[in-house]
Structures are given as structure tokens and as C-alpha cells.
Amino acid sequence: MFKGFRSFLLRGNVVDLAVGIVIGAAFTAVVTGFVTAFLTPLIGVATGAVGDFTQKTFSVAGTRFPYGVFVNALIGFVLVAAVIYFAVVVPVGRLQSRFESAKPTPVAKADCPECLSPVPTAAVRCSFCTSELVGRTGFPAQALQSR
Numbered sequence: 001m002f003k004g005f006r007s008f009l010l011r012g013n014v015v016d017l018a019v020g021i022v023i024g025a026a027f028t029a030v031v032t033g034f035v036t037a038f039l040t041p042l043i044g045v046a047t048g049a050v051g052d053f054t055q056k057t058f059s060v061a062g063t064r065f066p067y068g069v070f071v072n073a074l075i076g077f078v079l080v081a082a083v084i085y086f087a088v089v090v091p092v093g094r095l096q097s098r099f100e101s102a103k104p105t106p107v108a109k110a111d112c113p114e115c116l117s118p119v120p121t122a123a124v125r126c127s128f129c130t131s132e133l134v135g136r137t138g139f140p141a142q143a144l145q146s147r
Contacts, residue, residue: 028080035079043075110138 008014053075056068109118113136117128124134133139 031080031083035076035083039079040075
């Protein structure tokens with residue numbers, strides 16, 4: 001029983017997932033700290049408020065609604081999403097596009113006149129029904145000259 005549990009834990013994808021969660025939690029703390037320390041006060045400066053809306057409330061029939069908590073959470077979410085997008089997603093996307101190899105061009109194919117299976121146009125025989133394709137419509141005639 002423990003041997004199966006050990007092999008489950010040591011699988012590559014489980015370990016990668018655990019590392020990703022731990023790094024994600026640490027990164028979330030960094031981004032949240034940045035948003036709380038710098039961006040939320042900037043919004044407060046721009047709007048003329050302190051940047052902390054948690055004390056904002058309204059009352060209906062004697063019941064208090066603390067909408068400021070929601071406004072703070074909403075602003076924090078938008079700012080965290082913006083920081084993650086512009087500081088992580090965009091640069092990583094550009095970096096990946098630089099290191100991606102050129103995609104191979106797809107091989108031109110035509111349907112075999114006998115079995116209608118897709119076959120490369122440079123083929124001499126159909127790989128499905130083995131009929132000869134030399135000189136047939138859609139297949140190059142140069143193969144005739146090489147025989």
C-alpha cells in the first residue's frame with residue numbers, strides 16, 4: 001500500500017503541481033503586497049480618498065451594508081489581475097514566441113483516386129490501397145520521368 005502511495009507522490013506531474021501551487025502562493029503574496037503598498041494608495045490619491053474603502057457603508061431600514069469591503073476586494077482583484085497580466089503573461093508570451101521553432105510547413109496532400117484516402121502529392125503509391133499514383137490527376141508527372 002505504501003509503495004503505491006510513494007509512486008503516486010513521486011510522479012512528475014504531482015510534484016510539478018505541488019511546486020506550482022507553492023510558487024503561486026508565494027507569488028500571490030508578492031503581488032498582493034505590491035498592490036496594497038503602491039497601487040491602492042495611488043488610486044486613493046487619484047480619487048481624493050485614502051485608498052481604503054472598508055469603512056464605507058450605507059443603511060437601509062436600520063441595516064448597515066458595508067459596501068466598501070466589496071469595493072476594496074474588487075479594486076484589489078482588478079489590480080492584481082492587471083499586474084499579473086502585464087508583468088507575467090505578456091513578457092512570458094513574448095519570450096516563448098522568441099524561442100519557438102518555426103512550424104514545419106504541412107505536406108501537400110491529394111485524395112487517392114482509388115480509395116479516396118489523403119496521400120502526399122509526392123507519393124508514387126497510395127499507402128492505403130497501394131495503387132500507383134504516377135501521372136494521375138493531382139499527383140506530379142515528374143515521377144514518371146524518374147522511372
